[in-house]
Amino acid sequence: TPANRQTLPLRGGPREQADHLAHFRSDSIVRDCELIRLQLTGGAPWTVLGQSFGGFCAVRYLSAAPEGLKEVLITGGLPSLDAHADDVYRAAYPRIERKVAAHYARYPQDVERARAIAAYLAEHRPESAGHRLTPEGFQSLGILLGTGSGSHQLHYLLENAFVRTPHGTELSDTFQEAMRSAASFAGHPLYALLHEAIYGQGERATDWAAERVRREFPQFDAATALKGDGPVLFTGETIHPWHFEVDPALRPLRETAELLAQRTDWPVLYDPERLAANEVPVAAAVYHDDMYVDTADSLRTAAAIRGLRTWVTNEYEHDGVRAGGPRVLDRLLSLVRDEA
Known part of the structure; x- marks a missing residue:
């Protein structure tokens, strides 16, 4: 049974949904595996x-x-x-920055392309199939840089982002749809809901760790980059509160996500x-x-x-x-x- 914005309300309100989703971490997965193993292997x-x-x-x-x-x-x-989730992301942002630097070294023309795209999104805030396209959402395409061919995929995505129209230069429908598809969690909402919860152990809440720790790395702020002449840095697999505002697949689950972020009774893993x-x-x-x-x-x-x-x-x-x-x-x- 999929757990998403359509089915989770069958569990009740946000509190009941969060309590249900708390059983989707590795501790519960292992318990499930043990029940399945006994049936499949006869105990071997x-x-x-x-x-x-x-x-x-x-x-x-x-x-x-x-x-x-x-x-x-x-x-x-x-x-x-x-490690607490804060520690995980405090170590992650410098790695992400190195990956972005390597991408820009491979494709230096992408520096200005990324700035132009982020500036356009900041000014126009377009929507694609109900998904609000923002500079922060554009930065999240950096998740591609963690895979073997991801740098090339990102480059080809940026290469033809703009088209000339009778009204001037605009972001192409093709780019907007590709960005929406890459940034949407419609097909995997649990990734967004539980991404930080997998690190939860004990009484300390994860409390949107990636968002809080990002403030320690101001070079990742797109607005600041656009005011100067520095590159717009992509991010990685980090999840932020704004994901639950721009993505129609996540918007109805915003309160559920907040309850998971503030949970303080995670079992030790x-x-x-x-x-x-x-x-x-x-x-x-x-x-x-x-x-x-x-x-x-x-x-x-x-x-x-x-x-x-x-x-x-x-x-x-x-x-x-x-x-x-x-x-x-x-x-x-x-x-x-x-x-x-």
Whole structure:
């Protein structure tokens, strides 16, 4: 059953919706997996592959139910065991800035193109299928820069953003639709609703961490950049309150999102003592310049899980398992089975 703006009201109001969504984190996912495993394997342990947030789930699995695991493979998904969401984003913004700088170095013509697009959006605030197109939404297209071909995709998107019309130069319908499609959460609203909640542990609220921490990095403010002559910096996979104002798929869920952001009763997700005594074979690919998952956090966690073998590489971005699946999986399987 999909959980979105159409179906969540069946649960009740925003409070009931938030309480329901609190069960979609890694702790509940692992409990579900254990129920499914008993039905599928008759009780035999199984091998799991965790990509990105799936890796967070795998580390939770090792903490909560290692008896269900035969082997664990993780790609781009070793979480910090104790970092608050603030810490995650404080480390993320400098990584994002490096990715943007690399993109502009590859395509220097995109600096002025991005400024022109952001300025147009700031002045005209167009809408596409009910989605308000804003400079901040445009900046969020930087999420593409965390994938192997993302820089090229972003460049081609910017390349023909404007068209000449009888009324002057305008953002093309093609660009506006592409931006709306890339920025919309209609197909995956849980990503926006739970993105920061996956880091929640204990009594401290996440409280829109990405939005608050961004103020410590004023170079990401589009309005400030446009007043000067600096580049407009793209952002990454950060979620902000304005997402729930501009996106019609999220707008009805704004109060639900606020309740999740202010929640202060998150269960602790990881068990350092159990991880230190781990006996399950584990191998993890750590992408050295991963835009989405901090390398230093990943390596600290790898050292905290007994017997975990890492493959640290900058050959791939966060989507390495998609871009180079056979090679990545063969490498991890050889590590986890002590054949490397």
